[in-house]
Amino acid sequence: MRRSAVLCVPIVLLLSAVTLVAQAPQDAGSPAAAGQGQPNIPLLATTGVPAGPPESVLAKGAFLHVRLNNVEKLAHDLDALVASFLPDQAMPAAMQPILDSPQPLLAFLGQQSIGQPLSADAVAVMFGIDVRRPIALTYYPAQKGFDFVLCLPMADGRTLTGMLLNILKPTTYEKTELNGQPCYHVVPGQGKMRRDLYVVCSTESAYFCSSPAVAGLLAAGGPQQRLAQSDFVPTAVALCGERDVAVVLDAALLKQFLPVLEQQLGTIRPETIAKMRSALSGRIPEAQQLQIDWQIRSRLGLSGLDELLDYVECFGTATYEVLAKELIRQLAAAQGLSFALDLGARHQALSVAVFSETIRPAACTRPLPMRDVKKAMAMLPGARYAMWAHGRRPKRQTAAALNDWLDLLAARLSAKELSAPAVSAFIAYMRGSVPGQPMGAESDWTVNTGLTPAAAAPQAYESLEQFWTALGQGVVVPATVGVMSTEGCRPGFLEAYFRAETDALERNEQLYRQFVRAAGSREPWLRREVRFRAEPAGGGVSRLVFDRAYVTQSGVFGYDQHELVNRRVLFCKEAGNRMFVHHGATGAEWLQGPDLGKETPLRAAVLALLENVPAEANTLQILHHYRLAEEVLALLETFEELIHKENDACLAKAKELLASQPPDEAAESIGRMLLPMSLVSVNRDPASGELYGVLPGNLAFPRPKLMPAVRALCAEYLGKSESVGGGLAYTRVVPGRFEAASVNSTEGLALLVKTAVNAFHARYAASPEAQQALGLLLRTPRDTTVNKQHALVVNPMWQAFVR
Numbered sequence: 152m153r154r155s156a157v158l159c160v161p162i163v164l165l166l167s168a169v170t171l172v173a174q175a176p177q178d179a180g181s182p183a184a185a186g187q188g189q190p191n192i193p194l195l196a197t198t199g200v201p202a203g204p205p206e207s208v209l210a211k212g213a214f215l216h217v218r219l220n221n222v223e224k225l226a227h228d229l230d231a232l233v234a235s236f237l238p239d240q241a242m243p244a245a246m247q248p249i250l251d252s253p254q255p256l257l258a259f260l261g262q263q264s265i266g267q268p269l270s271a272d273a274v275a276v277m278f279g280i281d282v283r284r285p286i287a288l289t290y291y292p293a294q295k296g297f298d299f300v301l302c303l304p305m306a307d308g309r310t311l312t313g314m315l316l317n318i319l320k321p322t323t324y325e326k327t328e329l330n331g332q333p334c335y336h337v338v339p340g341q342g343k344m345r346r347d348l349y350v351v352c353s354t355e356s357a358y359f360c361s362s363p364a365v366a367g368l369l370a371a372g373g374p375q376q377r378l379a380q381s382d383f384v385p386t387a388v389a390l391c392g393e394r395d396v397a398v399v400l401d402a403a404l405l406k407q408f409l410p411v412l413e414q415q416l417g418t419i420r421p422e423t424i425a426k427m428r429s430a431l432s433g434r435i436p437e438a439q440q441l442q443i444d445w446q447i448r449s450r451l452g453l454s455g456l457d458e459l460l461d462y463v464e465c466f467g468t469a470t471y472e473v474l475a476k477e478l479i480r481q482l483a484a485a486q487g488l489s490f491a492l493d494l495g496a497r498h499q500a501l502s503v504a505v506f507s508e509t510i511r512p513a514a515c516t517r518p519l520p521m522r523d524v525k526k527a528m529a530m531l532p533g534a535r536y537a538m539w540a541h542g543r544r545p546k547r548q549t550a551a552a553l554n555d556w557l558d559l560l561a562a563r564l565s566a567k568e569l570s571a572p573a574v575s576a577f578i579a580y581m582r583g584s585v586p587g588q589p590m591g592a593e594s595d596w597t598v599n600t601g602l603t604p605a606a607a608a609p610q611a612y613e614s615l616e617q618f619w620t621a622l623g624q625g626v627v628v629p630a631t632v633g634v635m636s637t638e639g640c641r642p643g644f645l646e647a648y649f650r651a652e653t654d655a656l657e658r659n660e661q662l663y664r665q666f667v668r669a670a671g672s673r674e675p676w677l678r679r680e681v682r683f684r685a686e687p688a689g690g691g692v693s694r695l696v697f698d699r700a701y702v703t704q705s706g707v708f709g710y711d712q713h714e715l716v717n718r719r720v721l722f723c724k725e726a727g728n729r730m731f732v733h734h735g736a737t738g739a740e741w742l743q744g745p746d747l748g749k750e751t752p753l754r755a756a757v758l759a760l761l762e763n764v765p766a767e768a769n770t771l772q773i774l775h776h777y778r779l780a781e782e783v784l785a786l787l788e789t790f791e792e793l794i795h796k797e798n799d800a801c802l803a804k805a806k807e808l809l810a811s812q813p814p815d816e817a818a819e820s821i822g823r824m825l826l827p828m829s830l831v832s833v834n835r836d837p838a839s840g841e842l843y844g845v846l847p848g849n850l851a852f853p854r855p856k857l858m859p860a861v862r863a864l865c866a867e868y869l870g871k872s873e874s875v876g877g878g879l880a881y882t883r884v885v886p887g888r889f890e891a892a893s894v895n896s897t898e899g900l901a902l903l904v905k906t907a908v909n910a911f912h913a914r915y916a917a918s919p920e921a922q923q924a925l926g927l928l929l930r931t932p933r934d935t936t937v938n939k940q941h942a943l944v945v946n947p948m949w950q951a952f953v954r
Contacts, residue, residue, distance in 0.1 A: 193326035195308040195315070198333040200353040200369055205287035205302045206388060208353060209378040210368035214404040215290040216384055218397045222282035223271040225395040230256040231496030235901035241912035279310030284355070289378070291365055292404055300369070301359040311357060319348075329363055332370040383506065387489040390504055390888075394491040402485045413479050419468050428460055452671065453571065462574065465563040473556040484508040486887070498763065502892035515884040516769040517542035519596055524771075525761065527598040527634040527729065529750040532741045538757075539772040540598040544591035557581055576669030580662045585655050591635075593644045594730070599633035604738060615793040616828050630735025637730050645723050645730065646685045649697050653683040656699075678702050688722055690743035695721040755874040756896065763894045767883040775877030780903065781869060788858045797827040798844050798852050805833050805842050805943070821943045831949040832942040843933055845942070847949065851933035860928060864914070867906040868899075875899040 201208055205218065219225065233256050242250060252258040252268070261269030271282050284304035291298045305311055315337070316324065323338035335350035349366035351358050360366035368376065379385050383401050391397035435443065435456075444455035453459050486506035493500040519542045528538055557578055564574065591597045612618040641647060660679055667675060680700045688694040697719045706712050722739035723732045726748045733739035741747070753761075756775050764771055805824065809817040821833060830852070831845045844852035862869075876899020882891045915925035 192312065192316070192324070193335065195305065195312045195335065195350065195352055195357055197354045198335075198351045198370065200351050200356075200358065202353045202355045204379075205285055205289070205356070206379040206385060207377055208356070208358070208369060209287070209289050209300060209302070210291070210365065211376050211378055211381050212403075213289045213291050213378060213381075213384065214401050216378070216388070216399040216401070217288040218388065218391075218399075219286040220393055220395060220397065221284070222286060225494065226257060226269075226282075227254060228395065228494045228496055230254040232494060232499075232897065235496060235897065236904050238905050238908035238912065240909040241916070275306035276310065278314045279305060279307040279312070280314075281306040293362065293364070298360070298362045298365045300361075300365055302356050303359070304356050305352065308352070308357075315350075330367045330371055332367070334363075334366060334370065383486045387487060387504070387506065391489060391491040391502075394493040394500070394502075396490075396492040398490040400488040402482070402487045405482060405485070409479060409483055412482075416475050417479070418472055418475075424464055424468070428464075431460075432456075451571075452573075458569070461567050461569055462564075462571070465560060465567065465569065469556055469560040469563055473552055473559060476555075477552045481507070481509065497898055498894050498896050500763070500892060500894045502890060504888055504890045506888050508887055510884060510887055510889050512884045512886060514545055515889075516544055516591075516882075517595070518767050518769050518883070519764075519771065521761070521764060521766070521768075523636065524596055524598055525753065526750065527596070527636075528600075528757075529753055530634055530729070530731075530748055531598065531600045532632060532746075533600060533602040534778065535600050535753075535757075536776045536778075537772070537774050538598065538600045539770070540596060541591055541770040543593075543595050544589040546588055546592050547586040549586060553581070573666075573670035576666040580666040583662045584659045587652060587655065588648070590645070590648060593640055593648055594635040595638060597633055597635045599631055601629035602632045602733075602735075602738065602741075603629040612789075612793060614797050614827065615790065618789060618793055619828075630733060630738050632734070632741075633732045635730040635732060636728065637725060638728050640730075642725075643693075645721065645732070646693065646695060649683045649685075649695055653681050653697070656681040674704065676704050678704065688739070690724075692722050692724045692739065692742045695723065697721075756877045756899070760877050760879040760894060760896065763879055764881050765883055767885055768881040769883055771879065771881040773877065773879050777872045777876065777899075780865060780872060784858065784862055784865065788862070791856055791858045794827075794829045794846075795853075795856065798830050801827055801830060802833065802842055802844055802853070809842065818943055824944055826944060826946040828946070828948060830946055832939070832945045834937070834941040835943050836936070836941065842943075845937055845939075849934070849937045851931055851937055854931050854933075855928055857928065860914075864907045864910045865903065867910065868903040871902060872899060875902055 206216075209216075231254075234250075234254075237250065237255070239247075239250050246259075249255050249258045249262065254268070257269040261267050261273065265273060265277065267273060274280060274282050281304040285302070286304065287300075287302040289300045289302070291300070303311070315321075319337060319339040321337050322340040323336065325336050327334055327336050329349065329351075332351070335352075337348040337350060339346070339348065346361055349360045349363050351360065351366050351370050358366070358369055360369065374380070381401070381403070383403065384399055387399040388397060391399075432440075440456065447453050447455055447459055451459065453462075484507045486508070488506070489504045491500075491502045491504075519540055524540050528535070528540075531538065561578060564570070635645075637644070660681065663679075664674070678701070680698075680702055682696075682698040682700065684696050686694050686696075699717045701715045703713045718736075719734070720736045721732055721734050722742055723730055724742045724747070725731075729748065731742055731747060733742055754775060754777060756777065757773060760773055760775070801824070805821045808820045811817075812820060818835075824833070826833065829846065831847055833842060833844055835842050846852050846854075876896050878893065878895045880891070880893040882889070884890075913921075915921050915928075
């Protein structure tokens, strides 16, 4: 409970100040209003703490530091983001002056709360806080839980004092001394904030501290004891730059415990192992011990349980010690994490950075040459809804930790004079196996996209049922197509890569079989095989087939063997200094087309996203499905078109029967009709004798089509969809740091919402005539007279809903 309170107090204090914007009257910030009957209220003023940014004042030793760089900028960005979604033409006339203001959301909130636009100056007057300067929340380790410091930039000490009294309703508020330095002591009396606060101030900021210890460090610490002089925090804060929100986690606190961890967890003590073995032996009765020893001798070739436990001890201790050593090494090299969030009006960005001395660019994917990558993207075929790229992949090496484990295991086995052939063969297998290499290790860069086969046109379907069945059966996995750089690569490097992989995997398989034979086991019934073949596919295209097969030693049902084959099929063709690749069993005809290598301009939205990629980025992914709305509309239009087509035909047939037969016979014939899946029933109006259909929801048919109206509402967005929206993600590696970031554009979604709602308002809500047009579109006169008693035939699919 105490720890939860420590975490919640500063957050509640900060949020309460924001909440008061919508609740407090004009004079709520004055000390007189906040503390009537207290004529000698000490006002917040400098206590000797040096001025400057929070990091130059706060003490060293923090493990968590949260910084809001500029609340005014953050508010303006959020205002612009929300305003981009507002359908201005559909808003009430009284709101138009607010919408015409530079920050409409802040203007509206200010009008509703304080009667004037909500601005940095207004907040300063109301609460005494300068939201143009950084606000920081910092946590420090303490003996019991955590201590915090909340830094609020001060615009006016008198007003900030009034806000403090209004929010906390303190039972004690006095100016005192702490280690010979002035300090304010506050005992909150409001809500859950029961922890004493100690406030020290500079000429610029007030620091709300949860304990006298951290307050004393702020007041008395020298220049070398400040957070800005720590090893990690300044670097992380500088990386976050002017982002709206920055969060820094320092690993220095964790490193303080590394010597203890290394001493206590680095090895398993021999007496601990002896105690565990003794406890295990004590639980096994003597008769059962003899049976276990016999089973071990017959099955494993060992002398008994004691020798088996020796092997388990060697494997277990070697594994534990290597993993513990690696974990401690990684922790010792770790510096911390940082998170940064930026909420722009057009793009929103989130980035995560990991700092560690073990991160080396030479061991990671190489940076992308963005000029070449953009040209390659322009050469990709298809709609290019998603594209991804990476630089040269590093060649995989056997992990150093694995070699250390094998060395330690061999030493432990030798010390106990254990030499079972199966264990020796296992060590030889692990030492001799080579890791598979990534295909991108041969090329300076690779760019890919997905190529989806075109769907059949709606006119190809006769009924909604046929179309629905085709949707269920027509799920096609798109092929991956790409462009690779061939500069500096040997001719046919892809074929050479697959041949080398085949040889390496086959050697690994041979080593595995030797291990199986040395272990005294029979040849496995299921054998792994690796195969590769290259063959011409015409037009200068090569077809590469790489198989990883599982082959049985014998067969059933009259067969001698069976195979399960996992196959990769690539078509490739070199043109200029690029290799064009199609990863998929079919659909590679584009490689033989005349437009291979021809550049088609990238969409404006994609180019705008690529501007956010830094120079050192080594991977990137872009998603811009600009035709998603068009495809959804087309799908719905197909549904509606087929519903009308088959329902019209059904009613026409029923009318034909009614016109050509006596009424009783016609009703009986209509009752035997098979209705389309979208039609609930065919009804006959007893008054007029007119036939009509009933759709789910008791909607009469025929009725107007809705999708033309929906398409008209989206027309403006559809005309601009290529230029807006999309998302980007990238990674980059610099010495000692790995970064991953995403950038999202809300322009497309905002444009769709704004233009569609504006169009709806203009067409169907702006006037009584428009509202009448909407009523005629959604409802027909027949809807009010639908009666299930008038049904001549009911669709069995809907029978339960009609009764």
